[in-house]
Amino acid sequence: MPILVMKFGGTSVATPDRIRRAAKRVGVEVAKGYDVIVIVSAMAGETNRLVEHVSEISPLYDAREYDAVVSSGENVTAGLMALTLQEMDVPARSWQGWQVPLRTNSAHGAARIEEIPPENINRKFAEGMRVAVVAGFQGISPEGRITTLGRGGSDTTAVAFAAAFGAERCDIYTDVDGVYTTDPRICDKARKLDRIAFEEMLELASLGAKVLQTRSVELAMRYKVRLRVLSSFEEQSDEAGTLVCDEEDIVESNVVAGVAYSRDEAKMTLISVADRPGIAASIFGPLAEAGVNVDMIVQNISEDGRTDMTFSCPVDQVKRAEAAMEKAKASGSINYHDLVADTGVCKVSVVGIGMRSHAGVAAKMFEALKAENINIKVITTSEIKISVLIDRKYMELAVQALHDAFELDRAA
């Protein structure tokens, strides 16, 4: 029978009632003829409760024990979901990560999935089990210890299972009903997309749209797993939510798929840096070591052997960046006149695979911002994305203006 993977996040399984609702959705797919692998998160609040216990006991905890403790929340949900399905006469059983086994490396707290042998679960499917309920977010290390996958681990678990079992689709049930052209909270014309390409989703995810974790989208793209995002709080048809899929599966699309933003950015400028080969490495090496997530980088034209170097990073990393630069200056590895931090900026981006074949997207973007008198401070581009740094106070205005300019309220 064809296999479907369905993943339910913490709010979708927060209470026995919600687990029942989710189980009904699973039952609908089983009735259609699918063998289903359900990936569950911990009940909302559970993981935080466990993390608090750990932090109270040991601020600098042993990550192996942390993993053993926090993974228990998913185990509880998996058992409860299996029981709920059995109550509905759907043959189901729960699987903890080590039982599958979902093999990972030993990077506790942020482990990478290495292998999911499908034999154990497939044997049960062959015996008549219709649903395998798997505790998400966890696996087993080569040493036989429990590992967790880190942020977004349950989404990643779901996609990895879909890849390992050749699932027809991976449905991610969450508290939003799909991927939007932009954040509906700041633009009321935002429209739900029926389909979006992996590459676009990846840019949107990493740009701050919180629907799917970047890592799970990367994995889906690599293994061509069709990923659907949909709400667990609404009655769903086969066409509900947003399908994240290969470019070729999208017949018609707008040039721009969506507008993303990231609110709390800072623009840092090193004034009058000695311009010599290797200077970029001398700057960004120490920043990386200090844990600063540098995003955009712009180098001015050089004059008299000196230049200005501008970069952006999250606003809460400014102090760390300043300290790293001062240390590098003190050690003599770089030399600059001043370091100016502008902590009042944000990033707004337009994303779309259509840009590859359509010229003029950048011009239209800049025109729309100019019409609103919004000054652009930094620009960077990639093949399918244009990002600008602007004053934070213009953020919502810019998003709305770009949404209008690219007519994102209308489907292609």
Place this chain on the structure above:
Amino acid sequence: MPILVMKFGGTSVATPDRIRRAAKRVGVEVAKGYDVIVIVSAMAGETNRLVEHVSEISPLYDAREYDAVVSSGENVTAGLMALTLQEMDVPARSWQGWQVPLRTNSAHGAARIEEIPPENINRKFAEGMRVAVVAGFQGISPEGRITTLGRGGSDTTAVAFAAAFGAERCDIYTDVDGVYTTDPRICDKARKLDRIAFEEMLELASLGAKVLQTRSVELAMRYKVRLRVLSSFEEQSDEAGTLVCDEEDIVESNVVAGVAYSRDEAKMTLISVADRPGIAASIFGPLAEAGVNVDMIVQNISEDGRTDMTFSCPVDQVKRAEAAMEKAKASGSINYHDLVADTGVCKVSVVGIGMRSHAGVAAKMFEALKAENINIKVITTSEIKISVLIDRKYMELAVQALHDAFELDRAA
């Protein structure tokens, strides 16, 4: 290094603070030179919370899923305890049942321990680990599913580990400070015993003293595991609590070790039963099938081929017993004139291995009850125990009178 097993119950690990206190006790033993195996229960209230979730979802649950869910509470405590010990610079790690592995049969919810191979944990001890924190109450079935051991499972886990590792002693930390000559709540002269023989403890446990589960005492007796019961809420010396041990390890002891009681008993009498070979089987077979825990049995002298048959059972099983007897009568397998239930009785017992060699214990017991004008309704005896059924209203009076008569307030 010599090995010590220490078990902490739910109230002893109810909060991170209490876990810290328990960990300090473990640290004391490590400092003395022991390698320690710590068995932990779930934090108080956790197991009930999980059981409630299961009951809410599925009144007739799949015991395998029940086990997967409820075992998670112990896993959390094990990880937190290991972290706490690490914070105190004691090399420790947690072990879930399947990691040890603690192998059981497949009787989910009430599994029997079959094997605890000591190799994995011993290898870690050899590498310098000083404490193995093991999640109690759980194991792994031949099918690779998680099992739980049922009521008193953590005590049983502790004793089984002590046997498997040849531990010097198994210390059970609980919320009482030892085993008493009787319940201090109803007899203020009750005295804590320094030592008690396995056989005596077994009789006391099964007679209603709630300190240790019968099953763990049986196991300790079979494998000669020295078992100590002590409070986790007091500073402890090496001589604290009560040592449950082999008869030979007790130099001096009273003839009677303690007085036990069981409050909610019922006395059932089948009047005028046809007395023929096999009649007892015809009565007690159907009662066992109906799940009635028959305790005492007395058969009157037969007259004219008919007799009266009296038995006792817990008062909340009277309805069940009546239904079973009526059904058996209707089917013709037994014949009786009437079934009379006295639901106002209790059982009081004196227990002591000294009875084996001392005559007159029964006489002294009956004398003491007679002096208080307490009428005895049923008597049964075993090698080390005499039990009587009396009116419930005399229970406390009887316990106090017997405690006085055998001078239990004074050590041997």
